[in-house]
Amino acid sequence: MTTRNSQQSLLFSKAFLVFIVAFGVILGTSVSSSEVLADDDTNRTTTIIVPYTEYEWWVSRWAGNEHLCKIFADHEGMPTASEVYIYCGESIYTEWAETLACPSAIDGNGENCSGVYLHLMGSTLKEKEITIELPVPEARITIINCDQLPNTDLCSYIPSLRITAQESLPNEHIIQIQGLLNNIPFICQGQICEIPLRATSTQGISLEFWADSSYGDSSKHYSGRVRVVESGVSDSLETSGWYVDLISEGWEGKQAGICAQAWEAFPPIGTPSKWLDSPASTELLASEVPLAYLAGQLIKRQVVNVSECDDYGLLVNGYASPCGLDKARPEVIRWQNLFDAQIIETAQESSVPSQILKRMFAQESQFWPGVIRNTYDEYGLGQLTELGADTALLWNFDFFDQFCPLVLSDEACQKGYIHLEEENQILLRGALLAHVNAECPTCALGIDIEGVNSSISLFAQTLIGNCKQAGQIIADATNKVPGEVSDYEDLWRFTLVNYHAGAGCLEEAVNQVAGAGAPIDWSHVSLELETNCPHAVEYVENVTQ
Incomplete structure (x- = not known):
């Protein structure tokens, strides 16, 4: 994505057939943007006539052969239970459902039967209209x-940027492509639009584009950001050039991470801060942190020999004493690196930096994935609570779509988490907590190691839910996309606040800063957090130091 200072004007070249709309005047084009209205809510449908056979069924009572109701079905075989209910009502449906099979009816002795029965009266050939959705125009963007x-x-x-649009309907075509780059309008006739770029700031500039069709509607509006930054002075021309980055749903190149896309924020150029790094090898992710809680758990389970410690290697609170920590050091180092391979694999699949995952686990559980019973029970490496599970399911839509069918019916899941009945929401949260709970009484040390490894991806998905919620909090407070007002590193800090302290702490702090007209950065937001949620500041500093 390319960025640019607001004082730097974007150069549009007539050689690329780009027409600039300025001060309400369209230069050099015969198609006005108002002639074909862009519409994000495009609803293309058509109807077709389909022949079918309608079957007429009667529900009658055995006693007296009394006719009760008619059922019309468009399929072979017996009517479904729902059809009986819809056509006949609750009382007849209940009587039908409770009627037992009557063998004597086979011999023509139906008068000896009780309850009701279904009887096929006939069938009729009919036609019906079916509404089908038609494909809408699409647009894609590349760098050329x-x-x-x-x-x-x-x-x-x-x-330069090249936007290419496609119309799938026969006898229709793309009239024009239009949009805004750094809030400067552009229009190109036809299905291809090429736009030269200029240098931008490190945060990039905004981008929006769409395609108008002769059908009378438009493609969806694609948004994003573009960044073009010089690499800097170099002794060799072979290593001097321009970093060009693009974030957009319509981008055909390598996509940025899920959170970067949600924020429309670019990672820093060059080597990232260590806490945002994603090393590809376990050697580079390995750590040797003295962890007293982890050491205490290993000592309790007699993994460590502390016979030389006068205090049995433990403090009253269950943490390792200085002597116990010293004796447990080799096992503490081994254990805290036990899950590194899975953390790296999860980072590569989810785009959540592996250093963030590992450092978060170190703060939350010190890599001991047991259950901590507090006001809210906390489970697993990332100490997930029911509120945390709620955030993951509510804000990470893709994860909800994958996880929900493992617990509920497809029909229920189609409603989306927010529209589920409360009991189903509770079931989903409980199932997610059960998946990250690695306690296992029959396993060695009481921990299911395979379960721990499989839970790591769930914590990554939970972080993604939190990054999306954190981004929405900033968007609500500023009426701007998060990447316009906060940088990539601070947005990850806000995500950690949201994960550890909850959305309430983050929302209050961000609203205070935005209300004061101050920058939405960590230095200002952390000052507000110090008042009401000081533990959140300490948590973030520990993860990012």
Whole structure:
């Protein structure tokens, strides 16, 4: 994605057939943007006539052969229970459902039967209209004219954007592509639009585009951000160039991480801060932190020999004493690196940095994935609570779509988490907590190691839910996308606050800062957190130090 200072004007070249709309005047185009209205709520449908057979069934009472109601079905076989209920009502449905089979009816002795029965009266050939959805126009964006330097991700010169639109309906075509780049409108006739870029700030500039169709509607509006930043002065021309980054749903290149996309925020250029890194090897992720709680758990389970410690290696609170911690050091180091391979794999699959995951586990549980019974029971490596499970299911839509069918019916899951009945929401939260709970009385040390490894991806998905909620809190407070008002690193800090302290703490602090007109950055938000949620500041500092 490319960024740019507001004082830097974007260069549009007529050679690329780009027409700039300025001061309400359209230059050099015969198609006004008002002639084809862009519509994000495009609803393309058509109806077709389908022949079918309608079957007429009667529900009658055995006694007196009394006719009760008619049922019309468009399928072979007996009517379904729901059809009986809809056509006949609750009382007849109940009587039908409770009627037992009557063998004597087979011999024509129905008068000896009780209850009601179904009888097929006939069938009729009919036609019905079916409404089907038609494909809507689509648009995709790529970077062109990037003369990539060998063995780098740099362009030797500032490239251009190319937007390509497609209309799937026969006899229809794309009239124009239009949009806004850094709030400057552009229009291109036809299905291809090429836009030259200029240097931007490190936060990038906003982008919105869509395609108008001769059908009379438009594609969805695609949004995002673009960043174009010079690599800096270098002794070698072979290593000097331009970083060009793009975040957009319509982008055909390598997508940014899920949270970066949700925020429309770019990671820092160059080497990331260590706490945001995602090393590819366990050697680079390995740590040797003295963890007194973990040491205490290992001592209690006699994994460590503390016979030389006068205090049995433990303090009253269950943590290891200085002597116990010293004796347990080799096992503490081994255990805290036991899950590194799975953390790395999860980071690669989810785009959540592996360092964040590991450091968060260190703060939450010191890598001992037991259950802590507090005001809210906390489960697993990341000490997930029921409120935390609620955040994951409510805000991480893709995760909900994958997890819900494991617990509830497909029909129920189609409602979305927020529209589920309360008892089903409770079932889902309980199931998620059960999946991250690694306690196992029959396992060695009381911990299911395989269960711990499988839970790591669930904690990554929970963090994604929190990053989306944190982004929405900032958007609500500022009426801007998060990436416009906060940088990538601070947005991860806000996500950690949301995960550990809850959305209430973060929302109150962000609203106070936004209300004062101050920057939405960690230095200002953390000052507000110090008042009401000081533990959140300490938590974030411990994870990111």
